[in-house]
Amino acid sequence: MSTDATTETAPQAETHAFQADVQQVLKLVIHSLYSNKDIFLRELVSNASDACEKLRFEALAQPDLLADGGELAIDIVADRDSRTLSLRDNGIGMSRDELIRNLGTVAHSGTRRFLESIAAGEKVDAQLIGQFGVGFYSAFIVADEIAVTSRRAGSDEAWTWRSKGDGQFSIEPAPADTPRGTTLYLHVREDAEDYLQDWKLRSLVRTYSDHVGFPIRMLKPVAKTEDDTETPAPELETVNQASALWTRAKTELSDDDYKAFYKHLSHDFADPLAWTHNRVEGNQNFTSLLYVPGHAPFDFQAGRDERKGLKLYIKRIFIMDAAEQMLPAYLRFARGVVDSDDLPLNVSRELLQESRQVERIKGALTKRVLDLLEKIARDEPENYVKFWEAFGAVLKEGVVEDTANRERVLKLLRFATTRSDSADQRISLDDYIGRMAGLQEDIYYLTADGWNAARHHPKLEALKARGIEVLLLHERIDDWVSGYFHEYAGKRLRNVAKGEIDLDKLGSEEDKAKQEEAAQAAAPLVDKLKAALGERVKDVRVSNRLVDSAACLVVDEYDMSLHMQRLFAAAGQAVPPSQPILEINPGHALVKRVEAVDGNDALVADYAALIFEQAMLAEGGTLDDPAAFIARMNRLLVG
Numbered sequence: 341m342s343t344d345a346t347t348e349t350a351p352q353a354e355t356h357a358f359q360a361d362v363q364q365v366l367k368l369v370i371h372s373l374y375s376n377k378d379i380f381l382r383e384l385v386s387n388a389s390d391a392c393e394k395l396r397f398e399a400l401a402q403p404d405l406l407a408d409g410g411e412l413a414i415d416i417v418a419d420r421d422s423r424t425l426s427l428r429d430n431g432i433g434m435s436r437d438e439l440i441r442n443l444g445t446v447a448h449s450g451t452r453r454f455l456e457s458i459a460a461g462e463k464v465d466a467q468l469i470g471q472f473g474v475g476f477y478s479a480f481i482v483a484d485e486i487a488v489t490s491r492r493a494g495s496d497e498a499w500t501w502r503s504k505g506d507g508q509f510s511i512e513p514a515p516a517d518t519p520r521g522t523t524l525y526l527h528v529r530e531d532a533e534d535y536l537q538d539w540k541l542r543s544l545v546r547t548y549s550d551h552v553g554f555p556i557r558m559l560k561p562v563a564k565t566e567d568d569t570e571t572p573a574p575e576l577e578t579v580n581q582a583s584a585l586w587t588r589a590k591t592e593l594s595d596d597d598y599k600a601f602y603k604h605l606s607h608d609f610a611d612p613l614a615w616t617h618n619r620v621e622g623n624q625n626f627t628s629l630l631y632v633p634g635h636a637p638f639d640f641q642a643g644r645d646e647r648k649g650l651k652l653y654i655k656r657i658f659i660m661d662a663a664e665q666m667l668p669a670y671l672r673f674a675r676g677v678v679d680s681d682d683l684p685l686n687v688s689r690e691l692l693q694e695s696r697q698v699e700r701i702k703g704a705l706t707k708r709v710l711d712l713l714e715k716i717a718r719d720e721p722e723n724y725v726k727f728w729e730a731f732g733a734v735l736k737e738g739v740v741e742d743t744a745n746r747e748r749v750l751k752l753l754r755f756a757t758t759r760s761d762s763a764d765q766r767i768s769l770d771d772y773i774g775r776m777a778g779l780q781e782d783i784y785y786l787t788a789d790g791w792n793a794a795r796h797h798p799k800l801e802a803l804k805a806r807g808i809e810v811l812l813l814h815e816r817i818d819d820w821v822s823g824y825f826h827e828y829a830g831k832r833l834r835n836v837a838k839g840e841i842d843l844d845k846l847g848s849e850e851d852k853a854k855q856e857e858a859a860q861a862a863a864p865l866v867d868k869l870k871a872a873l874g875e876r877v878k879d880v881r882v883s884n885r886l887v888d889s890a891a892c893l894v895v896d897e898y899d900m901s902l903h904m905q906r907l908f909a910a911a912g913q914a915v916p917p918s919q920p921i922l923e924i925n926p927g928h929a930l931v932k933r934v935e936a937v938d939g940n941d942a943l944v945a946d947y948a949a950l951i952f953e954q955a956m957l958a959e960g961g962t963l964d965d966p967a968a969f970i971a972r973m974n975r976l977l978v979g
């Protein structure tokens with residue numbers, strides 16, 4: 341192994357400028373990870389291990405790719421005299437074009453989004469930068485010059501890429517006898533000399549890369565011979581476990597092992613919240629190791645279509661990222677590996693899509709993740725809050741997506757309610773049921789645009805007055821999801837903005853009688869309003885929902901909620917026409933005022949329209965003709 345590769349540039353070298361983005365990434369990486377230097381080794385070993393996995397995969401179709409080069413392995417050698425640290429793998433290697441493309445551009449879409457997000461003023465720290473995987477460029481934290489010599493498996497050309505991280509790199513041919521794979525030569529900075537120490541490197545490998553599935557080898561310390569004359573040739577020894585972590589027995593693994601493996605998989609700097617490691621034997625044989633992260637990656641929402649995070653192995657060979665095929669979308673926060681003994685090694689994405697075996701594995705993995713979430717919710721409520729804050733909105737999609745597990749997903753949901761004093765979602769349906777009022781049979785909820793609109797909603801008044809708790813669903817996704825709320829634990833889930841609410845069951849006979857009496861007494865008023873509002877409403881009726889407000893708008897049990905209609909309209913989609921029902925509170929002073937008007941149709945029309953429009957505004961809706969509303973209100977105020 342030549343260690344002077346960093347110092348000489350061959351005459352036939354070609355110089356290229358880094359893509360502008362690369363310089364930005366380099367600067368960021370070097371600055372924000374200055375006090376986190378250790379991670380560079382983990383990143384480079386991880387790349388080397390990926391390269392070995394890729395070769396093993398390609399060799400399935402082309403076994404002769406493995407012909408030379410012996411056992412797949414990663415060798416780390418430090419030379420203190422030349423200040424060079426070298427990392428060599430005999431994996432897939434890179435062609436000239438690949439060296440230029442992979443090491444000279446920012447191809448990774450996550451990195452791109454990361455750059456966009458910081459351009460938008462985001463603060464950058466090690467935590468944040470760690471989330472997109474700094475990869476190869478992290479080598480510049482400890483090196484002031486890097487040479488990468490590589491030969492692609494199956495090719496007889498080899499090339500060397502060189503850079504000082506100063507805006508350009510060069511590329512030149514490497515000797516023909518360059519072995520297959522990639523060697524990185526790092527010329528180590530003065531302030532990073534520790535990384536040339538054998539003990540330091542060994543300790544880093546054990547801490548961060550013990551679980552890598554290929555041997556990581558270092559030189560055996562040489563014991564000086566007595567007379568100092570004969571120095572035995574240095575020998576390599578394996579310093580890591582060198583077996584894929586998930587293939588090892590649970591009893592053999594510590595929490596730290598699991599955490600280190602998670603960081604390797606996810607490039608997350610933070611620990612995972614929990615994990616589940618299982619071996620299934622029987623009709624199907626597979627091992628899975630699944631993690632729930634403690635926070636969302638910075639681009640989690642932007643990346644919703646790129647479902648990465650679950651690696652599929654078949655008989656210990658990495659095949660592909662298969663989150664899309666193996667986990668339902670609402671569990672896309674989970675990270676991990678699944679290793680099947682039964683799937684064919686030449687499996688394609690299409691085949692995965694249609695495979696009944698995969699369908700069964702998917703079912704089993706779904707169950708594992710739900711089990712894990714239940715366990716966190718039960719045993720570690722504080723961690724569950726963290727999980728919910730990061731991924732609750734995604735989990736909610738499960739109510740729609742996973743009919744088979746709907747009850748389990750509902751159990752995992754958390755809500756704000758009329759008894760919460762903040763928008764935080766902390767109450768489960770079980771908590772709600774546990775404190776239901778004596779005669780209450782159903783679970784009540786309300787959807788609205790935001791927490792304030794929800795908690796001050798007129799439709800809550802009568803329920804509040806009767807001491808009945810209502811779940812307040814105030815997130816954007818809630819209206820869609822609640823369309824699939826039917827039942828939980830044998831209790832109906834009822835939208836308080838829909839249909840008629842039968843409060844009779846909740847109140848006394850006396851209340852019921854009063855209600856009927858009020859309805860009868862208000863019949864002429866109801867007719868008057870109906871006539872005045874015409875097509876704008878489907879019906880007018882006396883409400884049993886209201887205490888302080890004059891009126892509210894509701895829809896029939898099976899009509900689309902007004903909130904949902906607005907979301908559709910905002911998305912430019914045609915909305916099936918559905919007229920709301922105006923419910924009035926005959927006890928309210930404004931309503932009494934209309935009742936008292938005699939014979940003045942124009943005045944009744946003004947009042948009726950105003951009552952309707954107020955109800956529309958309280959609903960979070962917009963008015964067709966705001967100027968007319970203002971004119972009308974002013975007429976009534978002044979007149």
Ligand SMILES: Nc1ncnc2c1ncn2[C@@H]1O[C@H](COP(=O)(O)OP(=O)(O)OP(=O)(O)O)[C@@H](O)[C@H]1O
Nearest residue numbers: 387388391433434442443472473474475476477522
């Ligand atoms: N030792 C290696 N052998 C072969 N190819 C490599 C090696 N190291 C890096 N590469 C190639 O260079 C690319 C860029 O590497 P880099 O570490 O910057 O990002 P990445 O590994 O793709 O992303 P991430 O670090 O987020 O997983 C890799 O995708 C890979 O194709």
